[in-house]
Amino acid sequence: xxxxxxxxxxxxxxxxxxxxxxxxxxxxxxxxxxxxxxxxxxxxxxxxxxxxxxxxxxxxxxxxxxxxxxxxxxxxxxxxxxxxxxxxxxxxxxxxxxxxxxxxxxxxxxxxxxxxxxxxxxxxxxxxxxxxxxxxxxxxxxxxxxxxxxxxxxxxxxxxxxxxxxxxxxxxxxxxxxxxxxxxxxxxxxxxxxxxxxxxxxxxxxxxxxxxxxxxxxxxxxxxxxxxxxxxxxxxx
Amino acid sequence: xxxxxxxxxxxxxxxxxxxxxxxxxxxxxxxxxxxxxxxxxxxxxxxxxxxxxxxxxxxxxxxxxxxxxxxxxxxxxxxxxxxxxxxxxxxxxxxxxxxxxxxxxxxxxxxxxxxxxxxxxxxxxxxxxxxxxxxxxxxxxxxxxxxxxxxxxxxxxxxxxxxxxxxxxxxxxxxxxxxxxxxxxxxxxxxxxxxxxxxxxxxxxxxxxxxxxxxxxxxxxxxxxxxxxxxxxxxxx
DNA sequence: CCCGAAAGAGGTATTTATTCCTCTAAATAT
DNA sequence: ATATTTAGAGGAATAAATACCTCTTTCGGG
Numbered sequence: 438x439x440x441x442x443x444x445x446x447x448x449x450x451x452x453x454x455x456x457x458x459x460x461x462x463x464x465x466x467x468x469x470x471x472x473x474x475x476x477x478x479x480x481x482x483x484x485x486x487x488x489x490x491x492x493x494x495x496x497x498x499x500x501x502x503x504x505x506x507x508x509x510x511x512x513x514x515x516x517x518x519x520x521x522x523x524x525x526x527x528x529x530x531x532x533x534x535x536x537x538x539x540x541x542x543x544x545x546x547x548x549x550x551x552x553x554x555x556x557x558x559x560x561x562x563x564x565x566x567x568x569x570x571x572x573x574x575x576x577x578x579x580x581x582x583x584x585x586x587x588x589x590x591x592x593x594x595x596x597x598x599x600x601x602x603x604x605x606x607x608x609x610x611x612x613x614x615x616x617x618x619x620x621x622x623x624x625x626x627x628x629x630x631x632x633x634x635x636x637x638x639x640x641x642x643x644x645x646x647x648x649x650x651x652x653x654x655x656x657x658x659x660x661x662x663x664x665x666x667x668x669x670x671x672x673x674x
Numbered sequence: 675x676x677x678x679x680x681x682x683x684x685x686x687x688x689x690x691x692x693x694x695x696x697x698x699x700x701x702x703x704x705x706x707x708x709x710x711x712x713x714x715x716x717x718x719x720x721x722x723x724x725x726x727x728x729x730x731x732x733x734x735x736x737x738x739x740x741x742x743x744x745x746x747x748x749x750x751x752x753x754x755x756x757x758x759x760x761x762x763x764x765x766x767x768x769x770x771x772x773x774x775x776x777x778x779x780x781x782x783x784x785x786x787x788x789x790x791x792x793x794x795x796x797x798x799x800x801x802x803x804x805x806x807x808x809x810x811x812x813x814x815x816x817x818x819x820x821x822x823x824x825x826x827x828x829x830x831x832x833x834x835x836x837x838x839x840x841x842x843x844x845x846x847x848x849x850x851x852x853x854x855x856x857x858x859x860x861x862x863x864x865x866x867x868x869x870x871x872x873x874x875x876x877x878x879x880x881x882x883x884x885x886x887x888x889x890x891x892x893x894x895x896x897x898x899x900x901x902x903x904x905x906x907x908x909x910x911x
Numbered sequence: 912c913c914c915g916a917a918a919g920a921g922g923t924a925t926t927t928a929t930t931c932c933t934c935t936a937a938a939t940a941t
Numbered sequence: 942a943t944a945t946t947t948a949g950a951g952g953a954a955t956a957a958a959t960a961c962c963t964c965t966t967t968c969g970g971g
Binding site for chain 1: 957958959960961962
């Protein structure tokens with residue numbers, strides 16, 4: 438998400454980072470010095486004014502700021518704003534343990550080189566020792582973690598999802614991700630059971646879950662019996 | 675840096691990701707369906723038109739895309755463009771080593787709450803919406819990534835490792851990790867074939883690999899035919 | 912302290928992005 | 942095959958962002 442406040446805050450932070458005022462930053466970028474005046478961030482009728490993408494591109498160029506850097510400047514504001522309100526997702530804990538996680542959740546993620554397996558065999562992707570090399574690699578952030586600061590890990594118990602998930606495997610779960618038929622999901626029932634399954638079918642009245650291990654029968658629940666459902670996004674191997 | 679092309683490409687990718695046309699994405703965001711027409715990305719005098727930050731915020735909200743995700747969509751284009759020029763990360767070093775990649779390895783890793791599935795059903799681990807809550811959670815660094823700056827991702831092709839890995843799934847590979855019988859591995863042969871398999875047996879003269887998909891026969895190689903072998907540590911779901 | 916430069920509020924003019932509209936082509940539904 | 946809907950080119954109108962300008966306040970240097 439992106440909000441008006443955040444964008445303006447990022448501009449202010451970028452200026453500050455370079456020991457500039459908003460006015461000075463605009464000038465450096467070849468824009469009029471009043472472009473980013475605080476007095477002009479809302480129109481007289483109260484409507485929010487958004488800086489143009491072009492202006493943003495210009496200040497990034499003028500300060501040599503990467504997109505990633507600008508995004509961090511945007512998100513700094515966001516994390517500060519959301520953290521106090523985060524009680525909506527995390528029970529406010531005196532220990533502040535979860536709050537701490539929330540803060541680190543905004544830490545920039547690693548870039549990971551990625552290539553299609555079908556092309557990986559072609560020359561130039563690996564050195565002799567099997568390490569990635571060459572210029573054919575794309576970059577991704579760790580896939581699936583970009584947009585959810587609320588992921589958690591569960592350690593597998595049982596054999597109902599063999600061979601996918603073995604005893605002791607770790608699965609990464611995203612409570613914010615959308616869930617569709619065929620997805621691998623974690624479900625908590627109103628009975629208090631938490632299970633990893635495959636979503637076979639879901640409609641307004643019932644939920645059908647299957648196991649990867651054929652020896653385990655499908656499970657059927659009414660929607661009322663399902664407390665929550667979250668998608669599994671990663672599994673350890 | 676941010677360029678006109680990149681921003682428009684990101685919008686197109688976001689649309690595509692949601693099985694929408696530019697026209698459809700605009701409509702979903704409450705904008706006029708012609709807002710992102712390709713014909714309107716340059717003015718008649720040839721001047722580039724930039725979509726407004728407000729429009730971008732609206733499409734992000736309409737598609738539930740995070741800023742990080744949108745940035746990645748921008749950077750996909752960028753990584754293709756920059757890869758040749760970005761020698762800082764993948765320039766053909768004489769050693770072919772990943773000095774640049776090594777640098778990104780310094781990025782801080784995320785803490786993730788983790789709990790055993792067997793105890794997850796007990797009260798106090800989740801709030802009503804299924805988000806982690808309470809104090810029973812341990813914290814881990816993203817499991818498996820702590821000590822290896824050389825991981826990379828491969829996108830699966832083929833069906834030999836169904837149901838574990840489906841076409842298009844992403845696997846994370848650690849070339850530095852040790853490999854044991856039973857591990858899920860990526861292997862490159864001297865013939866240039868790169869494959870994901872299960873290590874069934876390995877000794878000083880031979881390597882036997884099996885597929886998760888029983889319809890695919892085991893593969894046997896002499897040790898000399900194996901260029902390298904690396905362990906799969908994570909798989910997308 | 913004084914003076915010049917910079918910052919920034921506030922107003923108008925200009926430029927630029929979106930909206931509205933018409934129309935054609937393509938895609939989809941019947 | 943026909944009818945309907947959607948996508949999108951292209952043009953004019955409208956809304957919104959920047960540029961230009963005046964003026965006041967603040968800041969920095971002598």
